[in-house]
Amino acid sequence: MGRVFVKEGYKNAGHEKNFVPAKNVAFKNHAPYPHMSDHTEVKKNYRDEDGHVKIHPRNMVISMGKKAKSFAAFPPHMKDEYGYGTVIAK
Numbered sequence: 149m150g151r152v153f154v155k156e157g158y159k160n161a162g163h164e165k166n167f168v169p170a171k172n173v174a175f176k177n178h179a180p181y182p183h184m185s186d187h188t189e190v191k192k193n194y195r196d197e198d199g200h201v202k203i204h205p206r207n208m209v210i211s212m213g214k215k216a217k218s219f220a221a222f223p224p225h226m227k228d229e230y231g232y233g234t235v236i237a238k
Contacts, residue, residue: 158164194202229235 154160196202
């Protein structure tokens, strides 16, 4: 006698069913004190009465303006001859 082959046997074994967890435990929080919020969200209105967006001045300027002047002049380039170290060594 040989092995019996059932054509639709995998469906009967439950391989086509969706996953169902074995146990569903509900977790209830029983804190001894009520929850208190440490942050309140403030909604800011950036529009005027006509509905146009208000444009505010910049908060921070990173680079200097074009009219700003430096207090010290940039030092001029001093020429250094190539191989001057050997002249000093002699």
